[in-house]
Amino acid sequence: MSRYLKLVNFELNRFFKIYLGLIAFTAISQIIGVINRSSQYMNQANEAIYERGMALDEFIQQYGPMSFQKVSQSLFFQGPIGICIAMLLIYMFFIWYRDWFGKNTFIYRLLMLPTERINIYMAKATTILLLVFGLISVQILLLPLESTVLQWMVPEELRMDMSVNEIIGADVFGLLSILYPVTVIEFFISYAIGIMAVFVAFTCVLLERSFRWKGIGIGLVYALGSIVIFFLPMLIEEMFFPYFLYPMELLLLMLLTGLIVTALAIWIGHYLLKNKIRV
């Protein structure tokens, strides 16, 4: 196995327990959400139908059928997704800083490995991306499972079943729609921007680790510069040639600037690790 893959494996193992914890927390919280919302709905239905003698059709007309949308809007459902996103955002920085701080400075060992230092950078980036895509996949797998729980709790005549796509599509203002953009193009754009952001953030961390206080300033300027480069086609069109480009042309130009920003981030990161980094 190449040293890069060994590093990826090592980095994944370092976060694995917390990661499993996050998955378990998400699953438990969301299933509690399903049970909680379904129970509330059923209590409401029982009270209306059996105690107040309301007809089934009338109840459905008044309160609407029970659908997964009612669950996906709850804090039990959205909360753990938000926490997972926050944890991974924090870990994107912590994956570097944990090697410098604390009693044991693992960065000594990492930098003294007989491998190109860019492998350290790429392994950490790969780890973050695998963690992100792993959580997204788990969430997709959880949705049908949670739908089944809902189906156990609410009789067919009171519910409106939704497919995974319908659940995501209905969550217009929620986190699901951010995690799973509706169209394939949107999906690739979102995640390409995400990947680019990971590399830019990594390079910012390395700028800080190389130049310390001065590095924070340089990092901020660099991050701002990266954003400007990425949005340059859009900015130029907006300012100088309104409506000059077709949306697809604009998209291709932004794909190009995105590639430039990503390549630049990796190149600068490699340079810093090789020539400027300090333990």
Add this chain to the structure above:
Amino acid sequence: MIELKNVIKKFGRKEVLKGVSFTAEKGEITCLIGINGVGKTTIMNAIMALTPINGGSILIDGEKIHKGSYEKITFIPDAMTMPPNMRINDAFQFMADFYDCWNQERANEMLSFFKLQKEDRISNLSKGNTAKVNLILGLALDVDYVLMDEPFSGIDIFSREQIAEVFTSHLIEDRGVIITTHEINDIEHLIDKAVLLDDGIILKEFNTEEMREEEGKSVIDVLREVYRG
């Protein structure tokens, strides 16, 4: 041979190394001596490319350090270089995974010499045992050069004696060693070359045996002479 030529290192405006030049040969123990803050650790970090230098050059067997050099030279800093949640065994596995020059037999030999258990978690080790594990991680690599930063710092006398014993063993034989230490008494008789530093410059560099034979002075005598004037 490790060769430092006119090495300059600045932290901000402060010049920590002001043109340091010396060599360390294979098969010799070179000791960097000086009070805290004179740049001993910075020299070690610079040799290993763990901090950039602002001037001069550092060569290992005539080459600038590159990825392959880490199979030839290792550094044992005064802090543990493995994550605290690891067991000693995991740390050995990590080394075996990444270094072709890792010598598991030697690691096991040193482990039993130091009476440590493979299952021990690094975070639970005492300062002395942490230093011993660090020493194993460095010396179980079949490398030509070993750099050690304060291997006796803050550890008890018994651990110090054990570590000093390593210096007389086959574990050090034929290797080029650069060591920084305040505890010069423990290894004075083992040092081949002493490099005395002060304020980023080399005050004196001498062969200890020649010094003993020609001037009848020990390393400590020279230290007193140089630092106390």
